[in-house]
Amino acid sequence: MHNIAVIGAGMAGCTLARRLVDGGLSVRVFDKGRAAGGRMATRAVGACRFDHGAQFMSVRGAAMSEQLADWQRAGVVSRWPQAEVGADARWVGVPGMNALAPRMLWGAELQPQTTIAGIGTDRLGWWLANDEGMIPDCFDAVLVTLPAPQAAALFDGCSGADATPFSEAMRDISYASCWALMLSFDHRLDAPDCMRLDRNGVLGWAARDSSKPQHDAASECWVVHASARWSDEHMGLEPEDVEPLLLAAFQMQLGMAVMPVHLRAHRWRYARVLKPLGRDCIWDDGQRLGYASDGCLGERVEDAFDSANALAGHVLRSAA
Template identity: 40%
Template sequence: MNQRRCVAILGAGMAGAAAASRIAEAGLDVRVFDKGRGVGGRMATRRADGLQFDHGAQFMRAHGDVFAARLADWERRGIVGPWARAGRRVGIPDMTAPVRDLLSDLSVASGTAIARIIRDGACWRLTDGAGGEHGPFAAVAITFPAPQIAALLAASGFALAGVERATYAPCWSLMVAVERAPADVLIEPNDSPIGLIASDSSKPGRPDGGHLTVHAKPDWSRAHLEAPREAIVSALSKAAEACLGSPLLVGYAQAHRWRFAQVETALGKPCLYDPDLRLGAAGDWCLGPRIEAAHDSGLALANAILSDLGRPA
């Protein structure tokens, strides 16, 4: 790998995967770094005790032609399938499948949290949280949630104007295994602290059983952001029982806190890129709270980098 013609992608969610795939397709080398144990970002799946829950993003929809074509290709190849309501697609066998497809055959360093980015002449080097060094790289693309990008840039002595304007709502997510799943596979209550109840086991390619994911509404999640997980499990379980009109008879229950779950204020532009530094950022925070927005933002950043490096965009 010629690292002086290699691009570092920080973040292995949809934006990072779309950027990495596009840059590799154009003939450049890419290396992807992510602090998580696996890829997908908020397109996340939790497995435990033989159970499976999509505890992050629940589905994808296409509003534009580019992502519609991508979904159609994935559906032809069995990587996504329809679920619940018209136009909604989910990954098969889990929500990480589309991201894994984009990153197939690419270099991905999971469990690697980048702590600093360092300018070294005309190139970049990276330092991770364990003290490891990576590089040199011709360009760096950062695809974390905007507050995490701002923190990394500040720690490294750099800035990208505008990233600080994007804001997020948090979300508490409850994963429960119950004896009987509700008849409705997707419930979106109005008068409740709950924003969504999804039957994971109703999605194509999933294990059988009563596996439910419950997402709390943003205001409730914000008010209870620092509450103990046990208290969140209890409160959301009771709220779910009230929505469903029957006891859950829970066999398994765990809560996950997403500090940066859904974009509230988007930047309103496809990506940020500084051609003098060859440093850019992308994510759903650029265009809006959708998986499609993350995908399109990642593509926009990839094309900006390719154009700057003299490759066809």
């Protein structure tokens, strides 16, 4: 086993790539996005850099602590003290949350802007297809790291191999959605850098992203997350319909009718895991098909990392 396809370049896909490349395997990573990072996403607008998905990471386990030490040596993470509560450190990618992905993908081949629409096997091994047709390569193993409903679409349509246990497992994982709002202002707001808000209200979180290390502290850039309940109730709306609603809620929270110079909403349909699978990953050694993501273990970046590490262990043992 030598040539591995990884579908999805979020923390799980990037972690798989790192472990498998380090283990001597050849890895191609496919992602529908323009860049790697997945829900660890960063968008630059003028002087602002918005981390509109995961705002920070906490690190609890030994494996992630070791990885953190590598990121620190490479200068791609830093603490964000403003977000800390008690003794628990909060870590951010620098200059943005998506900065970890290129380090993790070093030595793998990333194919961005490629939505994988089908997977299957024939006599040469695994094939992948996008909307335009077959990807011209074949693989010894396929590792899927998408949020469960998106992964289920691939497993359900899998041809030439029996992916039924994967399809069934995907149905056991559920997510909360999240509307995120990116705003910038031409003056500093009189507000704390991080606000954890009432989960039953409209907003769940608001933070001055320009207070993060290596962001432009002279700019005034905010990321606001709607609560899970409000987001689920308003998932069907378009960004332009959501923007005035979340701006009004933010103004109400601040007690000021401040007007932003930039305003953009982003829809995360599968934002935080509500109900994980409860297994660290899924691996079928005979068919060489695997699944890892935060959906296996929990709702945090570290859960995606741990899940991918577990799957990488199976793949490397199988390849030995």
